[in-house]
Amino acid sequence: MLRIDGLSHRYGEHAVLDDMTLEVAEGELVSIVGPSGCGKSTLLRCIAGLISPTSGRVTLDGTPVDGVPDGLAVVFQDYSRSLLPWLTVRDNVALPLRRRGKSKAERRAAADEALASVGLPDAGRKYPWQLSGGMQQRVSIARALAYRPSLLLMDEPFGSVDAQTREDLEDLVLRVHRTGGMTILLVTHDIDESVYVGDRVVVLGRNPGHIRAEIDVTLPPERDQIATRADAEFVRLRAEVGRLVRGAASGPVAA
Amino acid sequence: MSVEHSPRLRAGGRAVPQRRSARGAGRPRLTRTGRAVRGLAGVLVLAAALEILARSGAVAADSLSPTSDIVVRAGELLGDGAFWSASLVPTLKAWGLGLVIAVAVAVPLGLLLGSVPYVNTATRAVVEFLRPIPSVALIPLVSLILGTGLEMKVVLIVYAAVWPVMFNTLYGLGDADPVAKDTLRSFGFGPLAVLWRVTLPAALPFIYTGVRLATSIALILAVGAEILAGFGDGLGIFIGQAMGTLDGTRDVMTGTLLAGCLGLLANSLLAFGERRLFRWHVREERS
Known part of the structure; x- marks a missing residue:
């Protein structure tokens, strides 16, 4: 579905991404984990067509990405800045649907449905700034879901919410993925999270950002916050990813 | 004239939090x-x-003149149809028309300067030359060319009122959140749609502040131009002519009081509108 070929990007003299190659299958949920400064966000922005890479290319369903591709939704880390404060929650969620050529009634219905699916059935008439951080992030997830993207990119979406909310949102993403069948790329710096939600974990190294390893998550698709995290296989995978990330944080290491 | 609001002009609405610290601790x-x-x-x-x-x-x-005399005289004048048609209406007309034209010119100009860096650079020298000219100093020149009627007043008001609106539009455009813009772009909205749906709404509170500033500046110009021109209709003419009569003090003071009331009324209306329209902006600043 998504192919990244020899992707490199530099800002002036500073190389951020170096020769990344990655393939993501239709309907896969891939977590991308790495230390800070590994170019995770730049990678997502290249995939989203928000910036064009210095070299290499991104192909989506066989078409090279040149500008923002169709059927894409991004959930940004900075949820409070990504929602428009002058629109109600429902109007925020409904706004992208204008691109789908839907009528006002259809947009509203889709927005209400998406809000209900993230557990906020009554928030539609409120304004984003009247909600807590976790609720705002749910709204931005609802906005992405209502759009029914074929590819959903999430940039550290749970970075600034409390632990309980974070677990709820992780389960929400898993549920959405299972029922909606969309392809999801989730960037995180949380090693546990990358294993818990992912079908596959891609570990990035830094200076400049490169792909260090890809690990298949050999866990059953049904995950549970308590049971899965206690599973011996989960513990093993987490340790493996953790070693790779730590190694990545201390700079390039001879393989 | 604009001293009271000038921190807001510079920093947009960002000067608001000081209000909170001014409230003493423990004081209700x-x-x-x-x-x-x-x-x-x-x-x-x-x-x-x-x-x-x-x-x-x-x-x-x-x-x-004693305050009571002035208040009585003000009531008398406000009940007098001839005063309305000869003094208040001409001033209000010039004031309103000048403001509307100024906003209609300044907002698109600010949008242009704010979104096309090339135009901004190219016009900077001209703007920096024109802006410091005190608009009151242009009154004799403009009256020479246009006489003392409505056109003269409107031209001066437009000239003076364009600046705060244009610069606030320009600054306001820079206040739009890049994350919000990227969000809409990633949903496939084009540059014009992003301008219309994110950049412009984000700039509106700033533009509005500019309009508030322009409103008081425009009143200064309307009344000032009338007083200096000396002929025609308007509140300034009323004040100017009273100055020339033997016991005109009371009318000069009454006219001044009424001019001040006009400014106060307009500012209060705009402040009321600001609170209702931009609730989200105030909230954002406090969070």
């Missing part, structure tokens, strides 16, 4: 009515002081 916050009562008390004390000063004869009668 005044309600809106409470503040209004205090303000009114201040006005009454000043009025009484002026009244006493004038009645006591400490100040010559032709330099200061």
